[in-house]
Amino acid sequence: MTPAGTAVALRGVTKAFPLGDGRTLPVLDVGHLEVPAGGCTVIKGRSGSGKTTLLNLIAGVSVPTDGAIVVHGTEITGLPEARRDRFRAERIGYVFQNFNLLAALSALENVMLAMMFASTVPRRQHRARARAILDRLGLGARVGHKPGQLSRGEQQRVAIARALANDPPLLLADEPCASLDATTAGDVLEALLAVCREAGKTLLVVSHDELVLGAGDRLLDMARINARAEPAA
Amino acid sequence: MTPVAVVWRYLQGRAVSSALTVVAVALGVSLVIASVLLTRGIREGFIAGATDYNLIIGAKGSPTQLVLNVVFRMDAPTPNIPLGAYEDLRRDPRVEAAVPVAMGDAYQGFRYVATTDAYFAPFPWRRHAPELSAGRLFRSEDPGKPDYEAVLGADAARRTGLRPADRFFEGEEMAAYPLTVVGVLRPTGTADDRAIFISLPSYWEMNEISRHAAVRPLTAVLVRPKRLSDLTALHRGWNVSPEFQAALPTAVLLNVFNWLGVVEDVLLAVLAVVTVVVALYLFVTMYNATLERRREIATMRALGAHRATVLGIVLLESGAVAALGGLAGILGGHAIAAVGSSLLAARGGPVTHALAFGLLQPVTLGAVVSLGLLAGLLPAMLAYRTEVAEHLAPF
Numbered sequence: 001m002t003p004a005g006t007a008v009a010l011r012g013v014t015k016a017f018p019l020g021d022g023r024t025l026p027v028l029d030v031g032h033l034e035v036p037a038g039g040c041t042v043i044k045g046r047s048g049s050g051k052t053t054l055l056n057l058i059a060g061v062s063v064p065t066d067g068a069i070v071v072h073g074t075e076i077t078g079l080p081e082a083r084r085d086r087f088r089a090e091r092i093g094y095v096f097q098n099f100n101l102l103a104a105l106s107a108l109e110n111v112m113l114a115m116m117f118a119s120t121v122p123r124r125q126h127r128a129r130a131r132a133i134l135d136r137l138g139l140g141a142r143v144g145h146k147p148g149q150l151s152r153g154e155q156q157r158v159a160i161a162r163a164l165a166n167d168p169p170l171l172l173a174d175e176p177c178a179s180l181d182a183t184t185a186g187d188v189l190e191a192l193l194a195v196c197r198e199a200g201k202t203l204l205v206v207s208h209d210e211l212v213l214g215a216g217d218r219l220l221d222m223a224r225i226n227a228r229a230e231p232a233a
Numbered sequence: 234m235t236p237v238a239v240v241w242r243y244l245q246g247r248a249v250s251s252a253l254t255v256v257a258v259a260l261g262v263s264l265v266i267a268s269v270l271l272t273r274g275i276r277e278g279f280i281a282g283a284t285d286y287n288l289i290i291g292a293k294g295s296p297t298q299l300v301l302n303v304v305f306r307m308d309a310p311t312p313n314i315p316l317g318a319y320e321d322l323r324r325d326p327r328v329e330a331a332v333p334v335a336m337g338d339a340y341q342g343f344r345y346v347a348t349t350d351a352y353f354a355p356f357p358w359r360r361h362a363p364e365l366s367a368g369r370l371f372r373s374e375d376p377g378k379p380d381y382e383a384v385l386g387a388d389a390a391r392r393t394g395l396r397p398a399d400r401f402f403e404g405e406e407m408a409a410y411p412l413t414v415v416g417v418l419r420p421t422g423t424a425d426d427r428a429i430f431i432s433l434p435s436y437w438e439m440n441e442i443s444r445h446a447a448v449r450p451l452t453a454v455l456v457r458p459k460r461l462s463d464l465t466a467l468h469r470g471w472n473v474s475p476e477f478q479a480a481l482p483t484a485v486l487l488n489v490f491n492w493l494g495v496v497e498d499v500l501l502a503v504l505a506v507v508t509v510v511v512a513l514y515l516f517v518t519m520y521n522a523t524l525e526r527r528r529e530i531a532t533m534r535a536l537g538a539h540r541a542t543v544l545g546i547v548l549l550e551s552g553a554v555a556a557l558g559g560l561a562g563i564l565g566g567h568a569i570a571a572v573g574s575s576l577l578a579a580r581g582g583p584v585t586h587a588l589a590f591g592l593l594q595p596v597t598l599g600a601v602v603s604l605g606l607l608a609g610l611l612p613a614m615l616a617y618r619t620e621v622a623e624h625l626a627p628f
Contacts, residue, residue: 100532109238117537
């Protein structure tokens with residue numbers, strides 16, 4: 001069980017990658033971590049400190065070698081893969097460093113795509129909801145554009161809209177501003193924080209960007225969370 | 234969005250590659266469809282054009298040449314036989330019907346076939362006797378009084394534009410003796426459609442005028458015995474003669490079908506190779522596309538797509554390309570078969586029903602889509618097994 005008001009809890013979570021020669025490379029060892037519900041929690045850490053691995057484990061796209069991960073009261077490490085996929089589609093939004101939009105789809109279709117994998121929003125409302133979210137993020141005039149026709153800042157806004165498509169209570173963002181210039185990064189971060197606060201989402205961001213580190217309600221250090229991480233210089 | 238919409242966008246996103254793959258599949262399917270339609274059309278053309286006469290008497294030589302020339306109007310005519318042979322057969326008590334035939338020159342590519350009105354007689358044992366669609370048959374039976382009347386087969390009338398009462402001739406020396414069209418036959422689907430029938434006296438007279446040869450030759454005599462048990466004796470009796478041969482049309486047809494069977498076997502082997510090449514092309518295209526999209530596949534999985542969903546999307550795309558290629562190939566195959574059969578027919582080849590729709594089309598489409606799904610299976614498994622975290626990583 002996790003205390004009420006906890007969005008994410010990790011207990012004794014380790015992750016090691018096989019090296020192919022029978023040995024493994026341990027990259028993560030988190031004894032205990034709780035992320036409170038609501039607000040923006042930022043986890044800082046150097047490259048290679050296990051930030052992305054931690055987010056992937058919380059999102060359920062990879063499984064820990066050991067330990068338990070609870071997201072909004074559901075222990076995702078105990079779920080079969082198909083149920084974990086469904087849980088992720090409906091309860092977790094994911095914003096990637098490189099946006100990861102589908103090149104053949106328009107901005108609107110990229111947002112609607114996320115709804116295809118969940119049953120949170122009725123099918124007949126997909127288009128209207130996607131349009132409304134894109135409008136809210138200032139992309140109302142760009143809904144029919146393909147990712148290649150959008151600026152990098154616009155692409156990341158589409159990615160944020162996609163993460164919000166199924167109205168998940170938890171948003172994960174992996175270095176959301178790392179691929180953007182300083183001005184654009186500021187605008188995108190502001191938009192991300194604004195929509196999450198408006199809708200009362202829990203936002204968990206991992207970053208080593210000073211701009212992001214100063215924007216959160218709580219700041220955690222990967223060096224303290226992960227026993228395998230090297231301490232910051 | 235639906236998986237179908239995603240597949241459609243993927244196909245649009247790689248329009249050139251998708252179109253080339255569809256064209257490759259369509260070409261392969263066209264070859265299969267055209268080959269099957271044409272070989273089947275030729276086989277059915279031979280069956281439809283087969284004669285109801287059991288025996289053909291002609292000059293010594295190749296029985297295949299005799300039957301192909303007299304019945305199907307193919308190959309060169311065999312040497313002539315004397316009129317006496319026909320008279321002997323007409324007097325033979327074992328013979329129910331004997332019809333003399335002389336193969337002449339051609340008018341605008343349509344061969345003159347000289348015969349008697351017995352050629353058109355609706356004997357009860359005939360499957361389909363030629364019937365008139367307009368006019369009447371020629372009536373001359375008096376060898377001394379040629380009437381220069383002609384009855385045209387349906388194709389010959391249509392292609393030459395000749396109608397009853399029209400007059401025509403081939404060669405300057407015949408200008409003073411033009412033939413008059415007195416009748417046109419209904420289409421029969423046989424070589425008769427491409428023939429111009431004239432009476433034997435007219436033929437002999439034309440021969441005399443153009444070649445200055447006062448002979449009354451025949452090419453062959455079509456024979457129907459009264460009893461099938463007499464067939465063997467008639468066949469053997471005429472074959473022992475040094476001048477004549479007696480050919481069994483069914484035996485010759487069987488021989489032709491054996492050759493067609495060999496051609497079909499070779500064609501089948503070629504088509505099998507074509508099928509493998511097309512399937513491999515489709516496989517390579519889908520495999521490369523899936524490799525290129527592993528990041529997008531990982532993204533879809535990270536958004537909550539099940540493994541089965543991404544597998545389904547790849548299979549659907551492969552199946553859609555195959556289905557589009559299959560449909561285009563079926564249409565293309567029919568177009569090739571139409572051109573092929575009309576070229577063959579224009580050269581006197583027996584071909585019918587080349588464009589007939591039946592089980593072939595749906596079975597081919599089903600097979601192509603199945604092959605497409607099979608070609609997409611390995612790429613789909615690649616998508617299914619894509620390691621999400623590994624392919625989400627930044628470039």
